[in-house]
Amino acid sequence: MKIVFPVLSLEMGGGARFIYHLANALFDKGHDVEVVMPEKGLQVWPLRTKLRRVKELTPASIPSADFILPNFYLTVKPAWESKKGKVVRLSLGYEPLWVPESQIAKQTYLIGAPIMSISQWHRQLILQETGLQSTVISGGVDISTFRPYPKPSNLTGRKNIFYIMRDPTSGYTWKGGADFLQVIKQIKGQIDFDLTVSIPESAQFACPVPCQVKISTTDQELARLYAEADLFIYTSYFEAFGLPPLEAMACGTAVISTDCGGNRDYARSGENCLLVPPSDIDQLYSAVSHLLTKDDERHRLANAGHLFAQTWTWQRTADQVEAFLLSLK
Structure with missing residues (x-):
């Protein structure tokens, strides 16, 4: 599958790390994965996938794909209006809880796209606030990197x-x-x-x-x-x-x-x-x-x-995402 992640940046923070781990894990499974990011967006985390730099995130700058996975409310509109692939709303947190534009953020859940949440609590929150169901994909950990070391x-x-x-x-x-x-x-x-x-x-x-x-x-x-x-x-x-x-x-x-x-x-x-x-x-x-x-x-x-x-790997997360996307085809 061709899967596109439109992002604003890959700076510090859990959301960016979630995206780069998930994108890399889907790439490792053999999918054609591309991250699209504005020129001014900072990249801290390493990607094995394609990275397309664009002047700004607009419908025209989104490449064609089987699935487009916007993960933050500001990336949903260009993904949806591009009409270049099936949009699946990947929610890494219910943004109306903390962003100033809470009503605008809420509207990005109401566009009719399938929604992926990242925990049962998150799923219930989205249901409570929007009336919409979502499918849970779990976060993970890279156990080859996050492992015990001798304690001083x-x-x-x-x-x-x-x-x-x-x-x-x-x-x-x-x-x-x-x-x-x-x-x-x-x-x-x-x-x-x-x-x-x-x-x-x-x-x-x-x-x-x-x-x-x-x-x-x-x-x-x-x-x-x-x-x-x-x-x-x-x-x-x-x-x-x-x-x-x-x-x-x-x-x-x-x-x-x-x-x-x-x-x-x-x-x-x-x-x-x-x-x-x-x-x-x-x-x-x-x-x-x-x-x-x-x-x-x-x-x-x-x-x-x-x-x-040990069982909560990013490969497990990629398996969950892959299964959900295939169910939408």
């Missing part, structure tokens, strides 16, 4: 927490960064640990405790940050899927995550991670304190998470 704490005795801080001034207040910093400040006075923070937007932030700030521009760099940590913490208020907790599990690192919706498909509290309610400072504090001090429990969750993540 085994030699130093100092446990390390890893956190991905999204820039609140860029609109990411719903990622819960302020909650994380509040909890870390409280715990630091009672339990000693090291803290590593990655900031995809390279933004400045005031950390109330000493920390190492890292910028990960490749999956390999990100995987090492996950794997060398003893504990990964995720504090989003809502996510359509949420790649980081699954990636941390694949790296053999214990995970504490908020129950943010989309991660319910793979996160099993007490089995492969600990889940706490979003923005619940007290429960987050208790969970972090518990896993920092209970080595056996932390190791148990880390091992269980690693085993669980």
Whole structure:
């Protein structure tokens, strides 16, 4: 099949990483895959597929294909108006929840195109907000890259927490960064640990405790940050899927995550991670304190998470997408 992904950019962030992993996995299955992106769009992630640079994303700039998969509300109109292939609305998050043009974003779900969602929670949200059904395709993890590495704490005795801080001034207040910093400040006075923070937007932030700030521009760099940590913490208020907790599990690192919706498909509290309610400072504090001090429990969750993540591959995601697209022919 010829499959086209019209995108605005492939910058940092889970949505862009989802696209490049999915596009590459479909290419590996033998499909003719092409990503179309404006000249000014930044590309951080590596593609094995064709990449077509265009002046701007317009109906005329979309190539003919069997299927066109717009994944963000601003890419739907040019894809739909091109009439150059069957449009399938790939939703990586229900945009009306956070974009300023919420009504315009909602209309991109109502055009009559089949919809792919990325978790059962996401499917229910789209149904609730639009009355439309969608087909779930799961996110995945590259287990050849996201894998365990030796943990420095085994030699130093100092446990390390890893956190991905999204820039609140860029609109990411719903990622819960302020909650994380509040909890870390409280715990630091009672339990000693090291803290590593990655900031995809390279933004400045005031950390109330000493920390190492890292910028990960490749999956390999990100995987090492996950794997060398003893504990990964995720504090989003809502996510359509949420790649980081699954990636941390694949790296053999214990995970504490908020129950943010989309991660319910793979996160099993007490089995492969600990889940706490979003923005619940007290429960987050208790969970972090518990896993920092209970080595056996932390190791148990880390091992269980690693085993669980092994079947959640991008090849599995590509199989799901392929089967759905073939059902539409």
